[in-house]
Amino acid sequence: MLSTEIKKRITSVVGHENFDDSKAGCLVYSYDATPQFQALPDAVVSPRNTAEIAGILKICYEYKIPVVPRGSGTNLCAGTCPTQGGIVLLFKHMNQVLEIDEENLTATVQPGVITQDLIRAVEQKSLFYPPDPSSMKISTIGGNINENSGGLRGLKYGVTRDYVMALEIVLPNGDIIRTGGKLAKDVAGYDLTRLFVGSEGTLGIITEATLKLIPMPETKKTMLALYQNLEAAAQTVSNIIAHKIIPATLEFLDQPTLEAVEEFARVGLPTNVKAVLLIEQDGSPELVEKHMLKIAEICRQNEAVSVQTAGNDSEAEALMTARRAALSALARLKPTTILEDATVPRSEIANMVKAINEIADKYKVKICTFGHAGDGNLHPTCPTDSRNSEEIERVEQAFAEIFEKAVALGGTITGEHGVGEMKAPYLELKLGSAGIEAMKAIKHSFDPHNIMNPGKIFAKESRKRVVISN
Amino acid sequence: MLSTEIKKRITSVVGHENFDDSKAGCLVYSYDATPQFQALPDAVVSPRNTAEIAGILKICYEYKIPVVPRGSGTNLCAGTCPTQGGIVLLFKHMNQVLEIDEENLTATVQPGVITQDLIRAVEQKSLFYPPDPSSMKISTIGGNINENSGGLRGLKYGVTRDYVMALEIVLPNGDIIRTGGKLAKDVAGYDLTRLFVGSEGTLGIITEATLKLIPMPETKKTMLALYQNLEAAAQTVSNIIAHKIIPATLEFLDQPTLEAVEEFARVGLPTNVKAVLLIEQDGSPELVEKHMLKIAEICRQNEAVSVQTAGNDSEAEALMTARRAALSALARLKPTTILEDATVPRSEIANMVKAINEIADKYKVKICTFGHAGDGNLHPTCPTDSRNSEEIERVEQAFAEIFEKAVALGGTITGEHGVGEMKAPYLELKLGSAGIEAMKAIKHSFDPHNIMNPGKIFAKESRKRVVISN
Numbered sequence: 001m002l003s004t005e006i007k008k009r010i011t012s013v014v015g016h017e018n019f020d021d022s023k024a025g026c027l028v029y030s031y032d033a034t035p036q037f038q039a040l041p042d043a044v045v046s047p048r049n050t051a052e053i054a055g056i057l058k059i060c061y062e063y064k065i066p067v068v069p070r071g072s073g074t075n076l077c078a079g080t081c082p083t084q085g086g087i088v089l090l091f092k093h094m095n096q097v098l099e100i101d102e103e104n105l106t107a108t109v110q111p112g113v114i115t116q117d118l119i120r121a122v123e124q125k126s127l128f129y130p131p132d133p134s135s136m137k138i139s140t141i142g143g144n145i146n147e148n149s150g151g152l153r154g155l156k157y158g159v160t161r162d163y164v165m166a167l168e169i170v171l172p173n174g175d176i177i178r179t180g181g182k183l184a185k186d187v188a189g190y191d192l193t194r195l196f197v198g199s200e201g202t203l204g205i206i207t208e209a210t211l212k213l214i215p216m217p218e219t220k221k222t223m224l225a226l227y228q229n230l231e232a233a234a235q236t237v238s239n240i241i242a243h244k245i246i247p248a249t250l251e252f253l254d255q256p257t258l259e260a261v262e263e264f265a266r267v268g269l270p271t272n273v274k275a276v277l278l279i280e281q282d283g284s285p286e287l288v289e290k291h292m293l294k295i296a297e298i299c300r301q302n303e304a305v306s307v308q309t310a311g312n313d314s315e316a317e318a319l320m321t322a323r324r325a326a327l328s329a330l331a332r333l334k335p336t337t338i339l340e341d342a343t344v345p346r347s348e349i350a351n352m353v354k355a356i357n358e359i360a361d362k363y364k365v366k367i368c369t370f371g372h373a374g375d376g377n378l379h380p381t382c383p384t385d386s387r388n389s390e391e392i393e394r395v396e397q398a399f400a401e402i403f404e405k406a407v408a409l410g411g412t413i414t415g416e417h418g419v420g421e422m423k424a425p426y427l428e429l430k431l432g433s434a435g436i437e438a439m440k441a442i443k444h445s446f447d448p449h450n451i452m453n454p455g456k457i458f459a460k461e462s463r464k465r466v467v468i469s470n
Numbered sequence: 471m472l473s474t475e476i477k478k479r480i481t482s483v484v485g486h487e488n489f490d491d492s493k494a495g496c497l498v499y500s501y502d503a504t505p506q507f508q509a510l511p512d513a514v515v516s517p518r519n520t521a522e523i524a525g526i527l528k529i530c531y532e533y534k535i536p537v538v539p540r541g542s543g544t545n546l547c548a549g550t551c552p553t554q555g556g557i558v559l560l561f562k563h564m565n566q567v568l569e570i571d572e573e574n575l576t577a578t579v580q581p582g583v584i585t586q587d588l589i590r591a592v593e594q595k596s597l598f599y600p601p602d603p604s605s606m607k608i609s610t611i612g613g614n615i616n617e618n619s620g621g622l623r624g625l626k627y628g629v630t631r632d633y634v635m636a637l638e639i640v641l642p643n644g645d646i647i648r649t650g651g652k653l654a655k656d657v658a659g660y661d662l663t664r665l666f667v668g669s670e671g672t673l674g675i676i677t678e679a680t681l682k683l684i685p686m687p688e689t690k691k692t693m694l695a696l697y698q699n700l701e702a703a704a705q706t707v708s709n710i711i712a713h714k715i716i717p718a719t720l721e722f723l724d725q726p727t728l729e730a731v732e733e734f735a736r737v738g739l740p741t742n743v744k745a746v747l748l749i750e751q752d753g754s755p756e757l758v759e760k761h762m763l764k765i766a767e768i769c770r771q772n773e774a775v776s777v778q779t780a781g782n783d784s785e786a787e788a789l790m791t792a793r794r795a796a797l798s799a800l801a802r803l804k805p806t807t808i809l810e811d812a813t814v815p816r817s818e819i820a821n822m823v824k825a826i827n828e829i830a831d832k833y834k835v836k837i838c839t840f841g842h843a844g845d846g847n848l849h850p851t852c853p854t855d856s857r858n859s860e861e862i863e864r865v866e867q868a869f870a871e872i873f874e875k876a877v878a879l880g881g882t883i884t885g886e887h888g889v890g891e892m893k894a895p896y897l898e899l900k901l902g903s904a905g906i907e908a909m910k911a912i913k914h915s916f917d918p919h920n921i922m923n924p925g926k927i928f929a930k931e932s933r934k935r936v937v938i939s940n
Contacts, residue, residue: 103708103817126714150655159655161664162632175904182815184845185620185629185885187668188893188900189927190909194631194664198657215714238573244596244685286756345652347573375654415655423658430658434645438916439660445911457659 002042006063010045010087013055018046018093029088032073032080033135034422035336036386041068041082046090050168050176050207053089057205058174060087064449067172069201071112071140074133075147076339077420079200084454089205091142097121098208104182105213106165111142111206118211127213130157133416134324145206148198150416152249152280152323155374157214159416161197168208169196172447182210195442200418201453203446220248220282221292222316225299225307226273230254230357232303233275234350237373239298240279241346245291250374251278251323252349257330257370257381264329265322273305277373278323280316326370327381334383336392340399342406343415346376355405356380363398365391377415403429424459472512476533480515480557483525488516488563499558502543502550503605504892505806506856511538511552516560520638520646520677523559527675528644530557534919537642539671541582541610544603545617546809547890549670554924559675561612567591568678574652575683576635581612581676588681597683600627603886604794615676618668620886622719622750622793625844627684629886631667638678639666642917652680665912670888671923673916690718690752691762692786695769696743696776700724700827703745704820706772707843710749711816713768715761720844721748721793722819727800727840727851734799735792743775747843748793750786796840797851804853806862810869812876813885816846825875826850833868835861847885873899894929 002010002021011019020026021043031038042065047053060067066086073080082088091112099108100122107122107129115136119129132151133139139149145167150159166180169192179192196203227233237250253261253269253276262269270276277299281291296307310316331337344352353369356378360367371378380402384395403413403426413419413426428436440458443450472480472491481489490496491513501508512535517523530537536556543550552558561582569578570592577592577599585606589599602621603609609619615637620629636650639662649662666673697703707720723731723739723746732739740746747769751761766777780786801807814822823839826848830837841848850872854865873883873896883889883896898906910928913920 101817103712104815105711148657148661150657154655161661171904171908175907177902177905177908179905181880181882182817183813183880183882183885184816185624185813185842185847186882187618187620187884187886187888188882189889189897189905190912191618191631191664191668192905192908194661195912198661215716241575242573246685284754284757284760287754290754343653343655345574346654347571347652372655377655410651410653412651412653412656412658414657415653416657418657419659427659432647434641435647435649435659435662437645438641438647438662441915442660442665442912445915446908 006059006065009059010056014045014047014052018048020044029070029082032075032078034076034078034081034420035338037078037081037083037421039081039083040085041088042085044088044090046092048093050170053170053205053207054174054176057170057172060451061173061449064451066451066454068453069142069146069205071143072138074135074139075143075418075420077414077418078422079147079418079420079456081421083421091140100125101182106182106210107213108208108210109141110208111140113141115139115141115144122213123216126216128216129163129211129213131160131163134327141209142206145197145209146199146201147418150372150377152251152372154372154377155250156246156248161194163212164193164197164209165212166210167193167196167206170205170207172204172449172452180210198418200420200456202443202456203452217282219285219288220280221288222310222319223279223292223295223307224319225277225279225304226270227275227303228273228305229303230275230353231350233277234353234373236277236299236302236304237349238347239302240295243294243298245294247279247295247374248282249278249280251371252373253278253323253326253370254368256366256368257326260329260333260368261322261326264332265325267318267322269322278319280320330368330381330383334385336384336386337381338384338395338399339379339381340402341377341379341415341417342402342411342413343377344406344409344411346374348409348411349373349376351409352378352406356402359398359401363394365395365398367398376411419457421455424457427457427459476529476535479529480526484515484517484522488518490514499540499552502545502548504546504548504551504890505808507548507551507553507891509551509553510555511558512555514558514560516562518563520640523640523675523677524644524646527640527642530921531643531919534921536921536924538923539612539616539675541613542608544605544609545613545888545890547884547888548892549617549888549890549926551891553891561610570595571652576652576680577683578678578680579611580678581610583611585609585611585614592683593686596686598686599633599681599683601630601633604797611679612676615667615679616669616671617888620842620847622721622842624842624847625720626716626718631664633682634663634667634679635682636680637663637666637676640675640677642674642919642922650680668888670890670926672913672926673922687752689755689758690750691758692780692789693749693762693765694778694789695747695749695774696740697745697773698743698775699773700745700823701820702773703747704823704843706747706769706774707819708817709768709772710765713764715764717749717765717844718752719748719750721841722843723748723793723796723840724838726836726838727796730799730803730838731792731796734802735795737788737792739792748789750790800838800851800853804855806854806856807851808854808865808869809849809851810872811847811849811885811887812872812881812883813847814876814879814881816844818879818881819843819846821879822848822876826872829868829871833864835865835868837868846881889927891925894927897927897929
């Protein structure tokens with residue numbers, strides 16, 4: 001609990017109306033989209049501008065109060081769960097697109113802007129902001145930057161990191177810095193911009209961002225290829241890329257996922273096949289046509305039992321929307337849904353899918369797998385029940401083995417969700433102890449009192465998932 | 471000078487044949503491509519592998535000996551001048567392309583690989599490594615990564631940073647870490663990969679890199695647009711981008727540069743116009759054709775006096791090679807050539823070119839300007855004579871004002887050359903004192919004894935260029 005003195009000082013910065021330490025108010029922000037993590041903050045604070053954030057941080061720095069920045073809380077790594085209490089910092093007042101600069105192809109935004117709102121705003125000017133996490137209807141750009149969010153278009157267009165050109169940041173001591181600029185090239189010192197992208201709120205608070213935009217592709221087409229053989233689907237992915245074609249999206253869904261999604265979205269997805277590839281290409285009409293023909297040929301060569309092209313834009317949009325709803329669809333199966341994002345080099349997709357299925361069998365748990373096959377970013381998802389501790393134990397063991405397998409195949413424990421508190425115990429698997437020490441040194445240099453989203457990224461102990469509840 | 475004990479320990483790691491502390495040997499590595507900087511190292515060491523580098527660093531860490539990693543020394547920021555003595559680390563034995571992975575579209579290389587050799591090697595497999603610094607015939611990939619080199623294709627394809635997927639690094643204490651992987655998506659902790667890209671050898675030694683490749687564009691075309699009005703040329707650049715066309719290259723050369731380049735390269739560049747835009751587009755034949763027609767139209771609308779398309783590949787190649795030779799051509803005019811890389815948002819190109827000419831007049835110095843207009847990265851270049859201290863003083867003042875103007879226009883002091891020792895005094899202009907402090911904290915956390923390329927990036931004093939000679 002915050003002392004009266006601290007409460008008084010914070011409200012003098014943001015006003016009483018933007019400070020909430022009621023039980024009900026705190027309960028709302030005691031969890032995020034990650035199952036199994038819940039903890040009450042001491043207060044929820046909603047600043048209106050950068051100066052107020054600097055004011056809050058100075059107070060928190062002085063009193064060593066944890067600060068947890070939070071957009072819409074859609075993350076899946078317990079990245080915004082206030083597991084050490086302190087202040088949850090909300091960006092509801094800082095949700096404006098400040099500028100769309102058509103000459104420099106940039107958008108400057110506040111962190112609270114909803115991802116899809118930005119995408120729609122720039123589309124109005126025939127511009128394109130590619131990063132499209134599945135949660136984009138509700139996620140915020142600030143959250144996307146802090147987690148370096150990926151999405152379906154990552155294969156061809158890259159991830160959030162590739163679109164952040166400049167940041168305004170409030171450091172833990174209240175200092176305000178600006179990194180980068182509307183500049184395609186800038187090598188003035190260390191790349192602080194990209195150090196902050198994906199830093200999960202552990203180094204400072206991002207208060208403004210300038211994002212790169214690109215011209216809107218002229219056209220796009222969507223294709224569905226059906227398989228009765230998982231490995232043939234995976235092999236198709238490698239073969240498409242090896243033919244020097246980079247599709248805009250190249251998604252994989254296995255049969256259990258297809259069943260759940262079709263049950264949920266009713267868009268006519270087949271449920272009688274072992275796997276589906278959902279493939280989208282964009283660009284000039286001639287190129288899209290040429291690529292789609294070649295991709296169809298490669299699919300058939302790899303035993304696709306059917307290759308269908310979406311008849312029109314709304315049919316294509318329905319397919320993509322259904323795919324984005326996979327988590328929501330799977331979440332209806334059981335009370336608890338654990339969705340991970342183990343990622344491997346794309347040449348290892350077939351091996352990884354096979355390993356996931358073997359691990360699921362070994363621990364007698366159900367794991368549905370879907371994901372961004374083109375960039376090796378899979379989403380093994382387990383519908384389970386957190387009240388069944390015996391099953392949860394097996395689920396945890398299965399995921400631990402999945403992470404180990406991903407790293408053994410040259411992959412990583414998290415492709416796009418972030419480490420947060422959930423995957424912190426596994427980070428050493430990927431980085432080794434020297435890598436962790438290097439990161440800890442950076443953390444300490446920015447945040448000596450460990451007030452910025454404490455408990456995230458760095459685990460107290462390794463290899464065991466930490467579950468904290470309040 | 472190194473003690474007999476230290477010398478004995480280092481030679482026990484690399485062998486006598488890879489250790490040179492002769493006067494002649496040290497003199498060769500006492501300078502790089504940057505004028506006005508020279509200092510003798512204590513020894514030149516050529517390790518054969520990562521383990522030897524770790525061994526050397528452990529010794530240097532223990533005795534606090536400066537270590538200056540050096541590729542081909544083509545940098546223009548005194549980034550590899552051993553201004554505080556110590557060891558120059560050469561990569562002549564570590565110059566292999568270890569793997570080209572066609573399934574994951576990656577190349578894994580040692581740091582001493584020559585940039586153009588890599589580009590040619592991947593072209594054999596119809597793959598493309600876009601970063602193309604003008605020095606690419608002699609520069610090394612290790613140097614490119616340490617400086618985050620740009621090049622002519624930066625506008626459309628980005629810079630070195632955008633192509634580094636994984637690094638092996640020896641930290642100052644001799645620990646070896648591996649960052650990233652053959653992964654389009656990886657958010658396991660802070661982005662150490664990109665922190666090291668552009669860190670100018672001040673945080674650790676990069677010993678291996680995995681680079682992203684992309685499919686080779688099907689075709690390309692090259693166009694030359696001539697102007698009698700500098701501002702019209704600059705306006706053309708903005709208009710092309712505003713029409714949602716991103717050319718592969720979009721280069722600007724002013725009349726004095728054209729004269730020098732034509733005198734040097736004899737490719738038929740016009741010397742009777744005020745400025746030239748050299749424009750290249752690549753992609754599918756249909757798209758290239760469509761874009762080139764539209765670009766030609768935009769050039770003419772902006773008062774281009776002539777728009778010519780290269781008749782064939784060899785004519786196009788000759789134009790691009792001539793452009794890449796601009797520094798060599800200008801270097802023939804006077805004994806000393808100072809080439810800078812002040813960079814602005816592309817909407818400010820016209821203002822910046824105008825300001826450079828006004829500043830040159832004010833200080834009565836000759837400044838030729840060329841550069842990557844499409845990404846706002848200009849190269850104001852001054853042919854001068856370092857023996858004429860009065861003139862050099864005016865040159866320094868002119869460049870200080872150019873840096874200030876670039877920052878005032880929302881730009882940066884260096885777009886692609888790096889800070890090194892040369893621009894260190896100006897870094898605060900761009901970053902402010904809080905930004906510098908944040909970077910110093912990172913530096914200290916990796917390199918507490920300040921042995922990694924000391925004197926680079928961080929200046930002893932601000933706003934005054936430090937000239938050190940031995």
